Each structure stands twice: as C-alpha cells, then as structure tokens.
Amino acid sequence: MSVLTRDEAQTRAQFLDVHRYTIDLDLTTGEETFDSRTVIQFTATAAGDTFVELKPATLRSISLDGHPLDPADLADNRFPLTALTPGTHELRVDAAMTYSRTGEGMHRFTDPTDGETYLYTQLCLDDAQRVFAAFDQPDLKSVFALTVTAPEGWTVLGNGIADHQGNGHWTLATTPIISTYLVAIAAGPWHSVTTEHAGLPFGIHCRRSLAPHLDTDADEILDITRACFDRFHEKFDEPYPFDSYDQAFVPEFNAGAMENPGLVTFRDEFVYRSAVTDTERQTRGMVIAHEMAHMWFGDLVTLAWWDDIWLNESFAEYMGYQTLAEATHFTDTWVDFGVARKGWGYDADLRPSTHPVAPDPDAVPNTASAMLNFDGISYAKGASALCQLVAWLGEKDFLAGINTHFARHKFANATLADFIDNLASATDRDVHAWADAWLRTTGVDTLTSHIEETDNTWTLTVDHHGNRPHRIAVGAYDHAPDTHTDQLVLRDRYEIDVPQTGTPTPHPGHRPALLVLNDGDLSYAKIRLDTQSWNTVLTHLSGIPDALTRAVIWNAARDMVRDGQLAPTTYLEAARTHLPHETDLALTQGVLTFAGTHIARRYLAPEQRPAALATLTALCRDLIRRTEDGHNPGLRLTAVRHLIDAATQPDTIQDWLTNGTVPGGPELDPELNWRILTRLAVLGATDETTIATALEQDPSATGQEGAARCRAALPTPEAKATAWNTLFHDDNLSNYLFIAIAQGFWQPEQADLVHEYVPRYYPEATGLAARRGPAIADAAGRHAFPAYAVDHDSLHHGEQALNDKALTPALHRRLADQIDDLRRALAVRNAH
Numbered sequence: 001m002s003v004l005t006r007d008e009a010q011t012r013a014q015f016l017d018v019h020r021y022t023i024d025l026d027l028t029t030g031e032e033t034f035d036s037r038t039v040i041q042f043t044a045t046a047a048g049d050t051f052v053e054l055k056p057a058t059l060r061s062i063s064l065d066g067h068p069l070d071p072a073d074l075a076d077n078r079f080p081l082t083a084l085t086p087g088t089h090e091l092r093v094d095a096a097m098t099y100s101r102t103g104e105g106m107h108r109f110t111d112p113t114d115g116e117t118y119l120y121t122q123l124c125l126d127d128a129q130r131v132f133a134a135f136d137q138p139d140l141k142s143v144f145a146l147t148v149t150a151p152e153g154w155t156v157l158g159n160g161i162a163d164h165q166g167n168g169h170w171t172l173a174t175t176p177i178i179s180t181y182l183v184a185i186a187a188g189p190w191h192s193v194t195t196e197h198a199g200l201p202f203g204i205h206c207r208r209s210l211a212p213h214l215d216t217d218a219d220e221i222l223d224i225t226r227a228c229f230d231r232f233h234e235k236f237d238e239p240y241p242f243d244s245y246d247q248a249f250v251p252e253f254n255a256g257a258m259e260n261p262g263l264v265t266f267r268d269e270f271v272y273r274s275a276v277t278d279t280e281r282q283t284r285g286m287v288i289a290h291e292m293a294h295m296w297f298g299d300l301v302t303l304a305w306w307d308d309i310w311l312n313e314s315f316a317e318y319m320g321y322q323t324l325a326e327a328t329h330f331t332d333t334w335v336d337f338g339v340a341r342k343g344w345g346y347d348a349d350l351r352p353s354t355h356p357v358a359p360d361p362d363a364v365p366n367t368a369s370a371m372l373n374f375d376g377i378s379y380a381k382g383a384s385a386l387c388q389l390v391a392w393l394g395e396k397d398f399l400a401g402i403n404t405h406f407a408r409h410k411f412a413n414a415t416l417a418d419f420i421d422n423l424a425s426a427t428d429r430d431v432h433a434w435a436d437a438w439l440r441t442t443g444v445d446t447l448t449s450h451i452e453e454t455d456n457t458w459t460l461t462v463d464h465h466g467n468r469p470h471r472i473a474v475g476a477y478d479h480a481p482d483t484h485t486d487q488l489v490l491r492d493r494y495e496i497d498v499p500q501t502g503t504p505t506p507h508p509g510h511r512p513a514l515l516v517l518n519d520g521d522l523s524y525a526k527i528r529l530d531t532q533s534w535n536t537v538l539t540h541l542s543g544i545p546d547a548l549t550r551a552v553i554w555n556a557a558r559d560m561v562r563d564g565q566l567a568p569t570t571y572l573e574a575a576r577t578h579l580p581h582e583t584d585l586a587l588t589q590g591v592l593t594f595a596g597t598h599i600a601r602r603y604l605a606p607e608q609r610p611a612a613l614a615t616l617t618a619l620c621r622d623l624i625r626r627t628e629d630g631h632n633p634g635l636r637l638t639a640v641r642h643l644i645d646a647a648t649q650p651d652t653i654q655d656w657l658t659n660g661t662v663p664g665g666p667e668l669d670p671e672l673n674w675r676i677l678t679r680l681a682v683l684g685a686t687d688e689t690t691i692a693t694a695l696e697q698d699p700s701a702t703g704q705e706g707a708a709r710c711r712a713a714l715p716t717p718e719a720k721a722t723a724w725n726t727l728f729h730d731d732n733l734s735n736y737l738f739i740a741i742a743q744g745f746w747q748p749e750q751a752d753l754v755h756e757y758v759p760r761y762y763p764e765a766t767g768l769a770a771r772r773g774p775a776i777a778d779a780a781g782r783h784a785f786p787a788y789a790v791d792h793d794s795l796h797h798g799e800q801a802l803n804d805k806a807l808t809p810a811l812h813r814r815l816a817d818q819i820d821d822l823r824r825a826l827a828v829r830n831a832h
Contacts, residue, residue: 002076003368004053004126006305006361009137012050016135017043018142019088023132026149027119027187028168033057033096034106038133040091044084051078053129053136055105056095062133063092077129093133102735102775103254105130109734111251113209113700118188120250120265122258125306126367128180138179139304139413145174150187157186157205159262161244173243175261177411179302184260186248193218197226198233200240206249209700210271214249217272220281221247221288224328228289231327232296232319235399238406241300247288251701252736254775257287259294259316266291273702274671277634279586282330289327290320301406304413306370307361310439311419313374314357314382317341321383332584337383338521338551339590343558345380345524349444350562351820353813357382358416358439368809371774384524385438391522392434392471393427400426437468445470447498447517448528458511459504462496466525470498475519475549476512479540486543486581488536493519514540519549526563527556538570542578547587554591561603562824564831568603571595572615580622585634588623592616592642600646601748602790602825609748616646628664637666644675650685670698674706681713682747688714705740712744715753720745724757727784728764735775742784751788758786758794762801762815769811781814790825798822 019041026035040052059071062079073080081091099108099119105127110117121131128134148156148170156162159182160173172185191211194203204221206214214221225247233239242262253267270284297319298312321333348354355363357377364370390398401423409418416439424431445466452459460474473495480487491512514536517527529537537553544550557574560566575591582588600612623639626632640662647653657676661667668676677694680686688711695707712723723741726733733741746754765784769777786794798819802812 002078003366004137005366006307006364009139009305012135012137013139015045015048015050016140017045018135018140019043021132021134021142021144021183023144023146023183024148025131025146025185027154028149028151029096031099031108033098036093036095036097036132038091038093040093040133040135041088042091042135043088044086046086048084049080049082050084050135051080052091052093052133053077053126054079054093054095054133055097055129057098058096060094060096061092062094065089079133091133095133097131100130101732102773103252104773104775107250107252109251109701111207111209111701112704116189116208118186118190118207118251120186120248120253121184121260122254122265123183124181124258125371126181128183131183134180136180138181138302138306141177141179141302141411141413143174143177144183146172146183146185148172148185148187153189154187155190155192155205157184157190157203157246157248157263159184159242159260161201176241178261178299182260182299182302184258184263184265186250186263186265190248193222195222197229197245198240201244201246202226203244203246204249205246206268206271207251210249210268210273213271213273221284224285224288224324225292227327228292228323231323232292235323235402236296236406237403238296238300238410240295241410242295245292247291252734254735254778257291259291259298259312261295261299264291269702273700274669275633275637275666277585277589277637279336279589279634282324282333282336282586285324285328285330286320286333286336289324290316293319293323296406300411301409302413304415305361305364306367306373307359307364308414308416309370309373309378310357310382311414311416313378314386317379317383318386332547332586334521335547335551335584336586336590337380338548339554339587340593341380342384342521342524342555343380343594344376345382345384346376346444346526346555346559347562347821348376348817349381349442351817353816353820354442356440356442357385358435360440368774372809372813381524387521388438388471388523389434392469393423393429393431397427397429398423401431434469441467444524444526446526446528447472449515449517449530449533451511451515451530451532453511454506457506457508459506460496460515461504462498462500462517464499468525470518470523470525472496472498472517472523472525473519475514475516476507477514477516477536477544479513480543486540488514488540488543488545490545514544516549516552518552519546521548521552526559527552528560529553529556538574538577541574542581547584550582550584550587551590554587558594561599561828564828567832568599568828569608569612569832571599572612576615576619579619580626585632585638588635589638592619592638596642596645601788602821603828605829606748606751610648613646613648617643617648620646624662624664630665633666640666640672641675644672644679647679647683650680650683653679654685670700670702670706673698674703674710677706677710678713678744681710681744682715682749684715686710686714701736705736708737709740709744712741713747715747715750717753720754720757724760724764727780728768731772735779738776739779739783742779745784746786746788748788754786755789758789759797761786762797762804765811765815766801766804766806766808769808770806774808774810777808777810778814781811781818785815785818787818787822790822790829792826795819795822795826 022039024037055077062069156170158172159175190205192205246263249268257266293316297315325333405422448463450461476491477488514533620639620643627636691710765780
C-alpha cells in the first residue's frame with residue numbers, strides 16, 4: 001500500500017474541489033468481503049492528471065463521467081485519473097472490500113460469547129480507501145451521503161441520524177463538510193441506551209454480551225456526556241456542529257477512542273465487566289471529554305496536513321482533563337495527568353525520535369511518517385504546553401483566541417500559523433515568540449532550585465537548563481507545628497518567571513523545609529530539589545497537603561531514577577515509606593506501576609528483582625490491611641492487583657483463586673481471575689487443563705485473551721514454541737489476541753527459557769510488519785519486544801536490526817524507542 005506524500009496532497013488539493021460522496025455499502029455478502037459502491041462528484045480547477053485511492057479485494061468497475069475505465073489500471077491502491085478537463089466530474093466505483101482483523105478499515109468481530117458479529121470503521125489516518133474510493137487526505141473535505149444494507153436485526157450507526165427503511169436497508173443523514181478520515185459506521189446487533197439532550201439524540205451502544213455492564217454505568221456515562229457538552233457550549237461560541245451524538249463501545253479497537261463526528265468509537269474495555277477504581281472511571285470520563293472536544297478541534301476545524309496533529313490531539317487532551325474537572329465530580333484530573341500521563345511525554349521527548357509539538361512540515365513528508373507522531377509529545381507534552389500557555393496568557397484571552405479560530409475556519413482546514421494568528425488577535429502578548437519557543441523545539445528543560453540563607457532571609461535562585469520561558473509557581477512548606485506528625489504546611493506560594501531577570505528577591509525568615517518548583521504542575525520541565533528539600537521529601541512526602549504537589553515530586557523522583565541520579569532502590573524505599581499513608585488513588589496507582597514495571601523488571605539487575613518484589617508485596621499487604629474496614633475499595637483493589645503481579649510464590653494467590661475471594665474482599669471477578677492465573681502460569685503453578693477450565697467458565701472475548709496470555713506464559717519449551725509460531729506466522733490472528741500472547745511470552749522469571757528467541761525476534765517482526773501492516777507492526781514493537789532482556793547482547797541485536805532497510809516505518813520507530821529505553825535501563829543499572 002503506497003503512502004500519500006505531502007507534496008502529492010498539496011498538488012491534488014490545488015487541483016480538485018470535492019463536493020459530494022454518495023456511498024452504498026452492502027454488509028451481507030459474506031464473512032470476508034463487503035460491497036462498496038461510491039460516487040464522487042468533484043471539480044477539476046484546471047486540465048491535468050490526478051488519482052483516487054482504493055484498496056479493494058476486487059475492483060469490479062470504475063467509470064468517469066459515464067465512460068468506463070479499465071480496472072486493471074489500479075496499481076498500489078491508486079487509480080489514475082488522466083486528462084481531466086476543467087469543470088465538474090463524476091467518478092463511479094464498484095468494488096468488493098476486505099474486512100479487517102487488525103482494527104484498520106472495516107473491522108469484523110464475532111463475539112465468542114454468543115456468536116454475534118459486529119462491524120465498525122476506523123479510517124484515521126488514511127484508511128478510508130479500505131472502505132470506499134476516496135481522495136484520501138484531510139484538506140479535501142466534502143459532504144457524505146451513506147446507505148447501508150445490513151443483516152436483519154442489526155442496527156446501523158453513522159455520522160448522522162440513521163433511518164431504517166426496512167429489510168436491512170439504512171439511510172444515514174448527509175453529513176456537513178468533513179474529512180474522509182472522519183467518516184464512520186458501526187453495524188451489528190447493538191445494545192443501545194438512548195436519550196435526548198439540548199434537542200439532540202444521544203446514544204451509547206455496546207455488543208449485547210456487555211449489555212448488563214453498560215446498563216449499570218449508563219447513568220454515569222450519560223451524565224458525564226451531558227455535563228461536558230454543556231460546559232463546552234459555555235466555553236465555545238460555535239455550537240455543536242452535528243445532528244446527533246452517539247458513543248459506541250466497540251471490540252478490538254486499537255486506540256482509546258476515535259472522534260468520528262456524531263459517532264465516537266471507544267475500545268469496549270471501557271464497559272467494565274469487572275471492578276474498577278474511581279481513577280479508572282475518571283480516565284473513562286476524560287476520554288469522553290477528550291473525544292467531545294474533537295468535535296470542535298479536528299472535526300469542525302481540521303488540520304490541513306498531518307504535521308499539525310497537535311492541533312487535534314494536544315487541544316483535546318488539555319480540554320479533556322480541564323473540562324472533566326470543571327464539569328463533573330472528578331475534580332482532581334490533573335493529578336492523574338501529572339503522575340500517569342505526563343511521564344509519557346517526558347519519556348518520548350528524551351528519545352532520539354523526539355520531535356517538536358508542531359514539527360516542520362518537511363519533517364512529515366508522508367502519511368507513514370505522520371502516523372508515528374501520535375505519541376506522548378503530540379498528546380501529553382502538547383497538553384502540558386497548553387497548560388503553560390493558559391497560565392501565561394490567561395484563560396479569557398486563550399478562549400477568545402480559540403473562538404476566533406473556530407469562527408474563521410469552521411467546516412474548513414487550518415494550520416499552526418492560522419491558530420497562532422488567531423490567538424495573537426486576542427492578546428498583546430507575543431504569542432508567535434511563545435510558539436517558537438514551546439512548539440517548535442524539542443527536549444525537556446531542567447529547573448533546579450538553589451537556596452541561600454542568611455540570619456533573617458532566604459533567596460531562591462533557579463538554575464535553568466534549557467531555552468523555554470516558564471511561568472511557574474513556587475511552593476514553600478514548613479513542618480507542622482505539632483512535631484509529633486509528619487505533616488507539612490504551606491507557608492507561601494508565589495509565581496516567578498524563568499529565566500529570572502535581575503536580582504532574586506530575598507524572603508523574610510528562615511528557609512522553608514521544602515521548596516517546590518512548578519508547584520501546581522503548570523509547566524513542562526524536569527524539577528530538581530535542593531539537598532535539604534530532598535531530605536525533607538524522603539521523610540515527609542506523604543505529609544505534603546496537596547496531591548498535585550506530591551505528583552510533581554513523585555515525577556521528579558521518577559525522572560531522577562531514569563537519569564541515573566537516584567537509585568531505583570531509593571525510589572522503592574520511598575514508595576514503601578509513603579504509599580501506606582497516601583490518600584490519592586491516582587498517585588498510588590502511578591507509583592506502584594512505575595515501581596512494578598520499570599524498576600522491578602528493568603532498572604534492577606536480575607539478582608535484585610526478588611528483593612524488589614518482596615518490597616512491593618509487603619507494601620501491598622500494608623495497603624490491604626489499611627483497607628480492611630471497607631472504606632476504600634479502590635485502594636484495596638489496586639493493592640490486590642499489584643500483590644498478584646509481584647507474587648514470587650503461588651500459595652497466597654492460589655488460595656484466593658481456589659476460594660474465589662480475597663479474605664475480606666474483593667470477590668474475584670473475571671479480571672482478577674485471569675490476572676491470578678497468568679501469574680500462576682509464570683510461576684509454573686498451573687497447567688493447560690486449568691486454563692481450559694477457566695476458559696469454559698469465561699468464554700468471552702476477554703476470556704479468550706486471558707487464556708491466550710496464560711498459555712504463552714507457561715514455562716515450557718512447547719508453550720513458548722506454540723506461542724511464537726502463532727504470533728509470527730498466523731496472519732489471521734486478531735490484533736487483541738496478538739497483544740495477549742505477546743504479553744504472556746516474555747517473563748523475567750523465564751529468562752533462560754526464552755533467551756534463544758531474542759535474536760529471532762528482529763527478523764521475524766520485520767517480516768510480520770511487512771505482511772500485516774502498521775497496526776500489527778506497532779503491536780509487535782510495543783508488546784512483543786523482549787523488554788525483559790536488559791543486557792549488552794540484546795542491545796547489540798537491536799542496534800544491528802535498526803540498520804535493516806526492510807523495516808517498515810511503524811516498526812522502525814517502535815524499535816528505535818524500545819532500544820533507546822533498553823540503553824537507558826543499562827545506564828541506570830551501571831549508575832548504581
């Protein structure tokens with residue numbers, strides 16, 4: 001499949017105006033293909049040649065202005081349209097298209113629970129051509145009129161209101177002007193909950209086997225949807241631009257969600273079959289808000305080319321967290337962002353593959369390179385930059401600039417230059433200079449505090465390593481007057497600009513026990529504490545009154561570990577000391593996740609891993625004891641999960657599995673059952689018979705994935721050989737089953753058993769990516785990579801593999817990042 005270049009897109013955009021797509025899809029033609037008939041009405045602005053994209057199983061016919069063309073002219077998913085004359089044209093295409101098993105194009109899924117089949121589209125970034133013939137680029141927007149034939153008993157959802165005309169025939173309301181990648185349908189025997197709000201139909205949908213779980217949470221999901229919808233209308237002058245708002249929770253979805261106008265698709269793990277924490281519910285709420293923000297940022301006003309991904313994603317990320325906090329009871333969203341999301345941005349920004357939030361257009365020469373930028377920089381760093389922009393500009397001027405942007409570019413396309421000009425129109429500040437410093441540069445600044453103390457005053461100097469300006473808050477904390485507690489109290493919080501100008505202002509009194517730069521986490525930078533402040537943190541971190549301040553400090557500790565400046569064991573000791581007293585669940589989950597994955601699995605040598613797991617086990621037991629009275633079920637669930645993952649002996653978790661409950665709760669649900677069984681498989685304490693019995697008891701899609709993960713984790717040569725062969729040689733394997741097997745395969749406890757597969761991984765993954773495309777390539781690089789193998793041989797194999805010219809862009813980028821992380825892990829081990 002060829003990729004579209006930026007130059008080709010610009011040339012075609014100047015040559016064509018696209019007016020209308022009329023698309024007829026027949027989903028009743030079998031399990032492998034569906035029929036797609038497309039009529040495109042467009043105008044050529046001059047005489048010349050162009051092409052239309054299409055990736056069919058069979059191209060039956062194609063005609064231009066009533067004249068048949070030769071289907072054999074289709075080459076590499078492009079059909080040439082030559083000798084076009086200036087004026088209007090009509091292209092008709094009749095093709096059979098292939099269903100996907102990888103979450104790209106038209107994905108087909110059969111639910112193992114009840115045998116029902118579901119279909120949905122995922123067309124971003126350039127997969128419209130897998131469903132219908134298209135001029136597949138974001139700045140050739142058009143209106144779309146779709147009709148769909150589906151099996152009787154199915155419901156069809158789309159960008160507009162769907163009208164069932166009987167006998168499985170559906171007509172979808174013609175869309176406003178949108179981009180090809182935003183066209184969407186979802187078809188199947190959906191379970192639906194519908195309502196009305198603000199005069200529009202709202203609906204949430206899932207497969208029937210999940211109906212009881214969606215019904216349980218329907219009020220919460222719809223309440224969040226309505227609250228965010230209303231809050232966006234308070235912020236934005238432009239009203240919601242589409243005729244309905246459906247949210248479909250679909251199976252085997254690769255991303256978290258997709259902002260199709262009027263039909264947002266979510267991964268259906270957000271319909272919870274098992275117990276979850278309030279932090280996980282908050283994450284679902286944030287994703288709902290994030291995707292709704294896209295109705296304006298991305299759908300109403302769309303990027304002109306993929307170098308401006310950040311105009312979609314950074315804004316939706318920022319608005320998702322901010323609007324959820326303003327409109328719902330989830331008021332501490334930025335704590336979760338700080339401890340769980342922001343590190344994604346920092347990590348990406350420190351790798352060789354880093355790029356500016358708004359890269360130079362020449363750095364995104366084609367759609368394959370654009371796909372690589374859906375990363376921690378475009379999301380987390382971009383959202384952090386917007387936090388800083390709002391702190392510097394003020395929310396009033398920020399929103400005024402945004403509303404000007406919408407008014408000028410609605411139902412059209414816009415660029416970074418357009419956006420900055422619109423912001424500048426709302427303020428006297430030099431927004432262009434701010435954008436150059438924040439959006440056009442790479443890397444993470446480091447801010448280090450230095451305190452000089454005299455008899456009666458203290459003075460703060462900030463050492464600034466980097467080039468960006470920062471408006472930050474500084475928090476000064478003292479020990480509580482009651483010397484019998486570990487609490488700290490805020491003495492003062494004030495704002496400063498970095499770099500500092502002039503002579504720093506002395507502050508009266510003795511120096512604070514703890515001084516925190518970027519208190520409130522409104523900027524994006526590594527923070528380094530002065531020595532006395534760090535000593536206070538080690539003994540009093542859990543006594544800091546504000547969770548967001550604690551998040552800033554935990555992030556600083558995380559960065560120091562990754563930079564080799566703090567021993568991983570010191571981080572573990574801090575977690576062991578302070579998490580038993582932590583009151584914020586997002587912080588507890590974030591710290592335990594970093595400790596259990598990065599530290600115990602990668603940053604500590606194999607001989608140190610048992611002690612690290614013992615520390616985590618003891619910590620989790622403390623948290624379980626702390627919650628025996630049932631007052632904090634989310635914390636208890638978090639502790640139970642992490643205790644299972646850290647278990648080095650099977651006895652305790654085997655007893656839980658046998659009894660169906662953790663003593664004192666919770667009772668085991670499907671998620672905990674499969675988590676325990678996976679860990680028992682790693683420890684060699686279960687077998688195929690037990691796994692098969694568990695699958696009989698839970699034959700759902702997640703049960704299938706759980707069984708596949710367990711089987712791959714069994715510590716036998718036969719199990720590993722079977723898993724390996726399935727991963728790399730079964731090209732019908734779905735994306736989710738691929739991920740499940742990959743997650744089970746590599747285990748630190750089984751290093752000797754899987755060692756021989758490390759050098760085999762690179763050529764096998766290269767061939768797999770070439771055969772199966774970007775989604776599986778990304779999964780192979782993300783989940784099937786031998787991350788456990790932190791040694792120089794593994795690094796050598798990886799560095800050699802990066803020179804292989806057969807690597808696809810998606811796999812090359814993922815491997816480059818993994819190998820840099822491996823290099824960093826080795827450096828951390830060598831530093832201590």
